[in-house]
Amino acid sequence: MIRYSEQGSHMRRALFALLTCLALPMGLQPLPASESLLQAAAWPRPMPRPDLSARVPLAVSNLGFQRWIQEFWPRAQSQGVRAQTFNAGFAGVQYNADVISNDRNQSEFSKQIWEYLDGAVSAGRIKTGQAMLRKYPTLLNRIEQRYGVEKEVVVAIWGLESSYGGYRGNTPTIGALATLAYDGRRGAFFESELVQALKILQAGDVSPRGMRGSWAGAMGHTQFMPSSFLKYAVDITGDGRRDIWSDDPSDALASTANYLARHGWKKGKPWAVEVRLPKGFDFAQSGPETQKNVAAWHRMGVRLVSGQPVPKYGRGAILLPAGARGPAFMIFANFEAIKAYNSSTAYVMAVGHLSDRLAGRPAIQASWPRGDRALRSSEKRELQERLTAAGFSTNGIDGKVGPDTIKAIKRWQSARGLLPDGYANTALLQRLRGG
Numbered sequence: 001m002i003r004y005s006e007q008g009s010h011m012r013r014a015l016f017a018l019l020t021c022l023a024l025p026m027g028l029q030p031l032p033a034s035e036s037l038l039q040a041a042a043w044p045r046p047m048p049r050p051d052l053s054a055r056v057p058l059a060v061s062n063l064g065f066q067r068w069i070q071e072f073w074p075r076a077q078s079q080g081v082r083a084q085t086f087n088a089g090f091a092g093v094q095y096n097a098d099v100i101s102n103d104r105n106q107s108e109f110s111k112q113i114w115e116y117l118d119g120a121v122s123a124g125r126i127k128t129g130q131a132m133l134r135k136y137p138t139l140l141n142r143i144e145q146r147y148g149v150e151k152e153v154v155v156a157i158w159g160l161e162s163s164y165g166g167y168r169g170n171t172p173t174i175g176a177l178a179t180l181a182y183d184g185r186r187g188a189f190f191e192s193e194l195v196q197a198l199k200i201l202q203a204g205d206v207s208p209r210g211m212r213g214s215w216a217g218a219m220g221h222t223q224f225m226p227s228s229f230l231k232y233a234v235d236i237t238g239d240g241r242r243d244i245w246s247d248d249p250s251d252a253l254a255s256t257a258n259y260l261a262r263h264g265w266k267k268g269k270p271w272a273v274e275v276r277l278p279k280g281f282d283f284a285q286s287g288p289e290t291q292k293n294v295a296a297w298h299r300m301g302v303r304l305v306s307g308q309p310v311p312k313y314g315r316g317a318i319l320l321p322a323g324a325r326g327p328a329f330m331i332f333a334n335f336e337a338i339k340a341y342n343s344s345t346a347y348v349m350a351v352g353h354l355s356d357r358l359a360g361r362p363a364i365q366a367s368w369p370r371g372d373r374a375l376r377s378s379e380k381r382e383l384q385e386r387l388t389a390a391g392f393s394t395n396g397i398d399g400k401v402g403p404d405t406i407k408a409i410k411r412w413q414s415a416r417g418l419l420p421d422g423y424a425n426t427a428l429l430q431r432l433r434g435g
């Protein structure tokens, strides 16, 4: 699922919501009639967009926003949205400044993967997940049989996406997506999602009032974006509606299993197993791009943490989420299926590990390098700039350590005769600064 980071201070969000309320004009804007919407193409271009980061009065933003909705109508219509759907969907919709404040809040600080996993796979989340397995045995077994996805994996995604339905989000989806589409940062993406959301309303799966979710447009128990809903949502209750929003999680969980199945989930295979690397392991062979059969890894001395051989699960790769000094994993095809849901390695590991714990498998055995602090995004940008300047391109400077940056680090480490584990920490940055 394509999703935005939704971390943010609840306190700050509450304060911003309060300011927003104070700035709101009394009453809601009247809904433009479809006739006026049809004239929209003849409207003059809107004024240059206000600088939203300077927190302009909301009424100004909302005026431009209402004009944008008028301009958007013919584009929606050309993609099959009917006027009745459009008007019902946009009834009372206002520019949502809170959505933009969340979108702009890219924290300078990020969590280390072990801090993320501590929270994501906490004792409380494991316990609640076990309670959910006991609460819905018939439903979960039916989903497992129909889609071929283990119930613990479906429940793990549920636990991470909405704390088992506890935090599904209460932001009206049309307003959130329209605000993001109007705002322009990734506007084309959000406009496309907005059209898909209108099509969901048109199909009758949910009412405009009932279509709610996160500020970034992710909806229901397992936080589907509208485009994913249209491709993968299913009606397992048989009432003719794919209802991922209501308290009953049946359709949402079946839809999640369908999503994983359609992204290649293989029942009976693990997402990963924790392994022990031999002394003298060639770290240049680590990373998701180097796939080998289990037998080939076995010949190189790779074993389960217990010392036993890794069972024949097919092709796998060695993942070192915290470099050579942290735990090592052999990841398999199911890792990629979870990654289709959310591409962050930390997310995939959290889903995978939570599902393992729900199935009664043990905690991660090796210890994390907990003394390492997370790099700030300014430091990550500096790291990327220095690697690129040294001839090891990171394919852009975005302040995020993704696959290209990890590859560049590994090549730089190899060229310097260092252990090429691709791990970015302060020690690596110090070495890069040292020339």
Ligand SMILES: [Ca+2]
Binding pocket: 235, 236, 237, 238, 239, 240, 241, 242, 243, 251
């Ligand atoms: Ca249903």
